Amino acid sequence: MALTAGPxxxxxxxxxxxxxxxxxxxxxxxxxxAVQSTxxxxxxxxxxxxxxxxxVVVSLAYTDxxxxxxxxxxxxxxxxxxxxxxxxxxLTALVYTLIGYAVGNLRxxxxxxxxxxxxFAVAFASAVAEASYALLAIMLGQQWVSLTFTxxxxxxxxxxxxxxxxxxxxxxxxxxDKFRPERxxxx
Amino acid sequence: MYRRAGRGRLLLLAFVALxxxxxxxxxxxxxxxxxxxxxxxSSAIVTPIQRGLTAVFRPVGNFFSSxxxxxxxxxxxxxLQASVESxxxxxxxxxxxxxxxARLRDLLDLDEAYPTLERVTAxxxxxxxxxxKWAVTIDRGSADGITDxxxxxxxxxxxxxxxxVYAHTxxxxxxxxxxxxxxxxxxxxxxxxxxxxNGAQHALSLEFIDTDADVEVNDQVVTAGxxxxxxxxxxxxxxxxxxTGEEAASQQTIEVDPWVDFTALDFVQVIIERQxxxxxxxxx
Numbered sequence: 006m007a008l009t010a011g012p013x014x015x016x017x018x019x020x021x022x023x024x025x026x027x028x029x030x031x032x033x034x035x036x037x038x039a040v041q042s043t044x045x046x047x048x049x050x051x052x053x054x055x056x057x058x059x060x061v062v063v064s065l066a067y068t069d070x071x072x073x074x075x076x077x078x079x080x081x082x083x084x085x086x087x088x089x090x091x092x093x094x095x096l097t098a099l100v101y102t103l104i105g106y107a108v109g110n111l112r113x114x115x116x117x118x119x120x121x122x123x124x125f126a127v128a129f130a131s132a133v134a135e136a137s138y139a140l141l142a143i144m145l146g147q148q149w150v151s152l153t154f155t156x157x158x159x160x161x162x163x164x165x166x167x168x169x170x171x172x173x174x175x176x177x178x179x180x181x182d183k184f185r186p187e188r189x190x191x192x
Numbered sequence: 193m194y195r196r197a198g199r200g201r202l203l204l205l206a207f208v209a210l211x212x213x214x215x216x217x218x219x220x221x222x223x224x225x226x227x228x229x230x231x232x233x234s235s236a237i238v239t240p241i242q243r244g245l246t247a248v249f250r251p252v253g254n255f256f257s258s259x260x261x262x263x264x265x266x267x268x269x270x271x272l273q274a275s276v277e278s279x280x281x282x283x284x285x286x287x288x289x290x291x292x293x294a295r296l297r298d299l300l301d302l303d304e305a306y307p308t309l310e311r312v313t314a315x316x317x318x319x320x321x322x323x324x325k326w327a328v329t330i331d332r333g334s335a336d337g338i339t340d341x342x343x344x345x346x347x348x349x350x351x352x353x354x355x356x357v358y359a360h361t362x363x364x365x366x367x368x369x370x371x372x373x374x375x376x377x378x379x380x381x382x383x384x385x386x387x388x389x390n391g392a393q394h395a396l397s398l399e400f401i402d403t404d405a406d407v408e409v410n411d412q413v414v415t416a417g418x419x420x421x422x423x424x425x426x427x428x429x430x431x432x433x434x435x436t437g438e439e440a441a442s443q444q445t446i447e448v449d450p451w452v453d454f455t456a457l458d459f460v461q462v463i464i465e466r467q468x469x470x471x472x473x474x475x476x
Contacts (some may be wrong), residue, residue, distance in 0.1 A: 071201075089229045090356050098207075110200065150390060
């Protein structure tokens with residue numbers, strides 16, 4: 006399979022990504038952070054805020070592969086961390102980076118053009134992200150609420166994120182398609 | 193294929209390493225580390241978008257809730273008109289009492305009561321975008337005289353304290369956050385303790401109180417401004433809703449239901465005037 010990303014002029018990790026694409030991915034992550042902290046923070050499901058940033062990270066990883074997934078995951082997670090007072094900065098970044106990589110690499114095993122795959126990917130990624138964030142935060146000594154509360158939050162986040170995917174994923178995909186450099190083959 | 197996957201792995205390693213560096217920095221840094229700068233920058237980038245979204249969507253949310261209340265509005269209007277008139281006279285009375293109170297407090301060298309302290313009114317522009325952190329961002333900052341650890345109230349009582357303060361925005365750690373505590377006093381008894389958050393949907397807990405403290409359900413809890421606590425005294429906090437485990441005197445669990453509705457904070461006030469304390473050596 007010749008799936009190289011076009012003729013890269015300068016060899017480098019980000020060489021073939023292009024400014025337009027960096028801008029588009031950055032804008033999507035920013036908007037996700039802003040929407041999650043305003044509109045969605047009020048439109049809670051039984052008091053739980055959906056993690057739109059994660060939905061966008063998974064959508065990007067699913068459409069554009071591990072490199073975009075990892076980058077969006079890191080910066081999206083870091084931005085979320087930086088906006089929280091008295092939390093461990095870098096923890097969400099770490100979790101979302103790993104999620105972006107996993108989704109980006111596992112999507113090649115998904116049946117082509119399946120409408121349900123992104124939804125499953127988001128549901129599964131949300132469960133993993135919620136569990137690993139809680140686990141790491143407790144391990145690192147963050148003051149934590151009860152585990153039953155954590156389980157309830159995780160369950161509701163999975164549900165709410167999954168419900169958001171049919172709206173968020175097509176949007177992310179359309180923007181990503183527009184800014185993808187030519188001559189990149191997709192699986 | 194191989195090449196792409198390989199590069200993905202390289203990026204993964206780079207960002208994982210970077211995350212771990214950031215986490216380490218976060219644990220080590222003091223109040224002025226590089227992450228504080230990063231926080232300030234990211235807040236400056238996101239805030240304008242948040243402001244826009246809040247300005248657009250909050251009226252929509254309020255509209256939906258007010259449509260359902262339309263029928264009761266007319267009768268409510270009449271009642272309010274009547275109460276405005278009676279309140280007007282009470283205000284005049286209260287003002288003269290306030291003056292007298294201030295004069296007497298001066299004479300007695302007492303702390304100022306919190307309603308007379310200077311404050312700044314702020315609009316809530318966003319909530320913490322996470323489920324394990326209870327905080328809001330307000331549209332006032334150091335340019336308005338706000339600094340770290342200032343008390344934040346709303347008309348119902350204690351909301352929390354300021355934490356990350358930037359030029360034109362500040363973050364308020366809500367009292368329901370597990371990392372928030374306020375020195376408090378049970379009205380009518382002499383008992384003081386700390387009211388601490390347990391996350392949303394859970395009552396606040398009154399901790400560090402005398403193990404044989406004789407408190408009852410429905411007792412009022414207000415802030416206690418002793419020592420170097422940051423809250424002035426007598427800000428309403430909530431009401432005791434349950435007292436359990438009195439038999440085992442070492443472990444008394446007291447639950448406090450807060451007055452403030454933390455799910456619908458639109459406007460808050462930051463008390464920016466520090467009290468001049470006569471009783472403590474350390475002024476915070």
